[in-house]
Amino acid sequence: MRIIELKETVTASNDRDAEVLRGELKEKGTLLINLMASPGAGKTTLLERTIRDMKDRFEIAVMEADVDSDVDAVRIEKLGAKAVQAHTGGMCHMDAGMTRTALDELGADHFDLVVLENVGNLICPAEFDTGAQKRVMLLSVPEGDDKPLKYPLMFSVSDVLILTKTDVAPYFDFDFDACKRRARQLNPNIEIFEVSAKTGDGFEEWESWLAKAIEDNRA
Amino acid sequence: MHEMGIILHLAKSLEETAAEQDIQKILRVTLQVGEVSGIMTDYFTDCWNYFRKRHPVLETAELELETIPAVTFCGNCERTYPTVQYGRECPYCHSGETWLLRGNECIIKEIEVE
Numbered sequence: 001m002r003i004i005e006l007k008e009t010v011t012a013s014n015d016r017d018a019e020v021l022r023g024e025l026k027e028k029g030t031l032l033i034n035l036m037a038s039p040g041a042g043k044t045t046l047l048e049r050t051i052r053d054m055k056d057r058f059e060i061a062v063m064e065a066d067v068d069s070d071v072d073a074v075r076i077e078k079l080g081a082k083a084v085q086a087h088t089g090g091m092c093h094m095d096a097g098m099t100r101t102a103l104d105e106l107g108a109d110h111f112d113l114v115v116l117e118n119v120g121n122l123i124c125p126a127e128f129d130t131g132a133q134k135r136v137m138l139l140s141v142p143e144g145d146d147k148p149l150k151y152p153l154m155f156s157v158s159d160v161l162i163l164t165k166t167d168v169a170p171y172f173d174f175d176f177d178a179c180k181r182r183a184r185q186l187n188p189n190i191e192i193f194e195v196s197a198k199t200g201d202g203f204e205e206w207e208s209w210l211a212k213a214i215e216d217n218r219a
Numbered sequence: 220m221h222e223m224g225i226i227l228h229l230a231k232s233l234e235e236t237a238a239e240q241d242i243q244k245i246l247r248v249t250l251q252v253g254e255v256s257g258i259m260t261d262y263f264t265d266c267w268n269y270f271r272k273r274h275p276v277l278e279t280a281e282l283e284l285e286t287i288p289a290v291t292f293c294g295n296c297e298r299t300y301p302t303v304q305y306g307r308e309c310p311y312c313h314s315g316e317t318w319l320l321r322g323n324e325c326i327i328k329e330i331e332v333e
Contacts, residue, residue, distance in 0.1 A: 001246065003331050006236065010225055010250065010325045013232040092221050095228070123257070124221040128228075149307070153323075185316065
């Protein structure tokens with residue numbers, strides 16, 4: 001009998017897989033974005049508008065991760081972008097292995113941007129590295145400005161926070177300044193955008209950030 | 220809240236280690252779990268006991284959990300305090316400018332093998 005010291009995090013094998021995947025994507029000039037939010041925050045709606053605005057400039061594909069159904073993939077394909085449905089087999093998140101399987105399903109075509117629309121959940125997806133170069137999270141106005149306090153990890157690991165459904169702000173007591181202050185306290189470098197997919201407000205700023213990220217990744 | 224997902228990754232890490240080091244059977248796995256890692260230890264152990272039976276290398280592995288106390292640092296008065304007792308607000312100066320120093324990790328400390 002002997003004792004072996006490991007001293008590695010439980011998700012170490014996933015972290016290694018994610019690192020390898022990130023390297024391969026960079027080599028191919030594909031930007032992978034891990035899009036995270038709670039159910040109903042507007043992930044698919046944000047993507048629909050973004051794809052419509054950017055599909056003439058970039059080759060875009062979407063991987064829809066859900067526990068079940070393919071309604072989101074169908075919505076994306078209607079816009080002419082390639083979409084695959086990844087089922088997580090009951091899991092509450094995507095990991096690097098599942099992401100690789102979904103990427104394989106996209107086939108050999110080149111994409112400038114692949115968006116992984118993660119399972120609607122503000123907790124578990126934050127814990128698992130999928131191999132994405134950038135993590136983008138959404139928080140919709142009806143959810144409330146206190147969410148950084150309740151789900152700190154998600155705000156800590158995200159590169160970008162998009163506040164969505166700003167068109168309904170007059171009907172809710174959402175304090176934008178308080179929300180941003182709380183998010184920046186957890187993550188001083190987080191980029192924050194405010195958008196409404198209904199009116200198109202704020203999409204220019206978000207899309208120019210995204211276009212720059214795609215171009216930087218190809219360089 | 221995602222104990223089963225963590226167990227899957229734990230099992231994968233251990234199987235990789237076993238294959239690399241030519242280990243046939245793992246007898247004990249010691250994990251260090253942070254107080255605020257969000258892992259429910261009872262449920263975690265249940266998941267492990269369900270899962271290990273499916274893997275020959277892990278079948279005999281008892282799970283041992285050690286707790287890492289959570290400690291928060293206050294950026295305003297630069298003192299540290301126990302997170303679980305006081306939460307996000309510094310008990311000394313009542314500042315909200317605080318950061319978790321440790322207590323959200325889940326580390327495989329060591330394994331005992333045959």
